[in-house]
Amino acid sequence: YFENVKGIGVLATADAAGKVDVAVYSRPHFLGDDDGEVAFIMNDRLSHDNIDSNPHAAYLFIEETEGHVGKRLFLSKTREETDPEKIQSLKRRKLPPECDEGATEKRFLVHFRVDGVRPLIGTGE
16 A cells, blocks of 8 residues: 555654654555564654653554545554664665755664554544
């Protein structure tokens, strides 16, 4: 689905106390393990801090099309990696270092189990 569709994604996280944050995120990475996991590249910012204290998140994807079409993924963090070479190889936007906002920030490849999938609108039943 995500390979063939364009749109905008939003990741919602909350800290241990339930204080919510939302941030624009690119499409998830499917690393071919076929184990129901997705991964996101995360900078060392609030969304990542929230995931450290509360492993649950939701990802909403709105297709670039007419109407209200998209997906909602309900996620639970399983692990994370910090290998800069692996993270760089997965980046979809290849910007020169001088244009790469946050290039010096620490980045994480955070893996999530997909606990549920629903359409953008409705329950999908």
